[in-house]
Amino acid sequence: MVMNRIKVVLAEQRRTCKWLATELGKSENTVSRWTTNRTQPSVQQLYDIAAVLNIDVRCLLTPSKE
Known part of the structure; x- marks a missing residue:
């Protein structure tokens, strides 16, 4: 199984889920x-x-341990 690192990258770039949602035209719930x-x-x-x-x-992307 592959897990994503979106949250980590957002934190590294000091960005928020809300910002990403706006940039992508997606809902905050989807990005969350x-x-x-x-x-x-x-x-x-x-x-x-x-x-x-x-x-x-x-x-x-990062592979999970499973």
Whole structure:
């Protein structure tokens, strides 16, 4: 299983879920679910998030220990 690091990257960049939601045109609830790994963004959404955060998409993913 792959987990995302969106919350970590947002913290590193001193950005908020609200900011990311606005930039992506998504609801804060959707971004919140992504940052807590309750749901995962699609591959295209990961690329969009990476573009907004100006990072490589691979920085958003980390394999879990399971």
